[in-house]
Amino acid sequence: MRLGKHSLLVASGQAAITVALLGILKAGDHFLSAPSLYEGSKTLFRENFARFGIEVEFVDDPHDIEDWRRRVRPNTRAVYGETIPNPKNDLIDIGQIAAFARDEGLPFVIDSTASTPYLIRPLDHGASIVVHSASKFLSGHGASLAGVVIDGGSFDWAAYPDKFPQFSTPIGGPGTPTLVEKFGNTAYLEYTRTIIAGRLGPVLSPLNAFLLQQGLETLSLRVGQHSRNALTVARWLDAQPEVESVDYPGLPSNPSYAIARTYYPRGAGSVFGFTLRGGIRDARTLIDSLELFSRMSHLGDVRSLMLHPGTTSHAHLSAEERDRLGIFPGLVRLSVGIEDENDLVADLEQAFAAVRATNAGTAQAHVAALDEAELPLSA
Ligand SMILES: Cc1ncc(COP(=O)(O)O)c(C=O)c1O
Structure with a gap:
């Protein structure tokens, strides 16, 4: 069993998806997604991310790995999907897509809101980063909003300094360490926590954190x-x-x-x-x-x-x-x-x-x- 190395709690599922991807992507980047997603994520990617200069491309057939492969461009930086997309429940083969992402040197980010770690642990099947809306099953009571980003720590950011310069550029100027030097494979979560979530500010309130904990126990x-x-x-x-x-x-x-x-x-x-x-x-x-x-x-x-x-x-x-x-x-x-x-x-x-x-x-x-x-x- 692969446990997450590091995780980040934020104010909602939407915040988790947003910061998880902004930790990887910048203006001019492109990412690939499975076609069946929560409608809120689709509009976030198509409309809001487009305004940041980040382009999403949905594959037609997520079961056809060639369909994914032929869409990879020099500026492709991530692969995205969901475990159990609703309402159609058209499942993707997580292991197959994770293997494709690994071959292409791309992190695979997956939203596991509808499944929770009780039904599946996407890290065991090769996903790099898992996100959840914790407002749903993780809480269970519908009385709070929360989201979580989990870093499996398995993606080798240091191997791709040109693709992901944020992790391999000295953080405090010349002579200072890079995030991968300081944090190894959890550089991503450190960056996402401090530079993305810390500055954009979708902080989870203490009361919602408490309510989430009450739900998680059952x-x-x-x-x-x-x-x-x-x-x-x-x-x-x-x-x-x-x-x-x-x-x-x-x-x-x-x-x-x-x-x-x-x-x-x-x-x-x-x-x-x-x-x-x-x-x-x-x-x-x-x-x-x-x-x-x-x-x-x-x-x-x-x-x-x-x-x-x-x-x-x-x-x-x-x-x-x-x-x-x-x-x-x-x-x-x-x-x-x-x-x-x-x-x-x-x-x-x-x-x-x-x-x-x-x-x-x-x-x-x-x-x-x-x-x-x-x-x-x-x-
Ligand atoms: C699969 C999935 N991801 C993310 C979200 C967004 O979560 P939140 O409502 O906590 O922002 C939802 C909300 O319905 C969802 O169904």
Whole structure:
């Protein structure tokens, strides 16, 4: 097991992602990313980083290493991905991408928010740096914001002084040591902590640090239960005629099942989407009818949550872009909590009954309207 060498707590997950990458990248640099990411990270990279002169490029097919390789440029400086991207749960092969990044002399930064160290330790599979939003599962209570950057200490920054001059240039002027001379392979975290986070200032408040610690103590119990519940809910949804597809990699029919078995033996996470055949109409009825699931854009909470991505997290995209990403009008995202699984299924059962009743009512009203429309003809 590879433990992180050094870590940095910051004020939010967004802050963790931002400082983790700004510790590596500067204006004029380019980095490669897996295509399926938290929408907040995508807009951060596309819009905010672009204004800093940092260019992100998303690969089309993260499983095709040649697709990554042919996009590497002389100014490419990092590779980025997520463990369990939501809502589609289209898993990447972390070991394969880490090997590619190593070959190219690039650090591999991975967001492990949706998996937590209970389900996977990306450093064991070759990732260089791991980031988490600690506002989600790590806390579990949704009562605080926090983020963390973990340096595996395995990337050899000293081997690439031209690519990463910040670590190999004397810090206090000529004659003073460089960060790699002073800190070896943890030069990155020192730089990110003092020069990036220390100056930009996304400091974690003491109260939020305390709240995070309260949550962390029960992480293993919670994430185990989240994962068991999620599998039960995913199997139940998969058996409903109104459901077109369930994006849960713990189901054998899911395209990510093989990766889930290899990398996530303790459970395939608990934040996933499913698509209703009846589109937005069914999604609306379902969301309005669920009682135990709260309507919330948050995830990784002990309470079960639901969201309609098409009209919330992904509403800023065009309909074509949403279709391309599989964010269809009937897609509902769940973050399955740690309640009793029977209560979760009972809630889903009554909400699906409401969908059926609404559809039957609509069909009856439609027939009645047709009958009425025909009256004058037959009179
Ligand atoms: C995968 C992932 N990373 C990062 C973040 C950002 O975290 P925070 O809300 O703590 O800024 C989120 C938020 O939903 C997320 O889902």
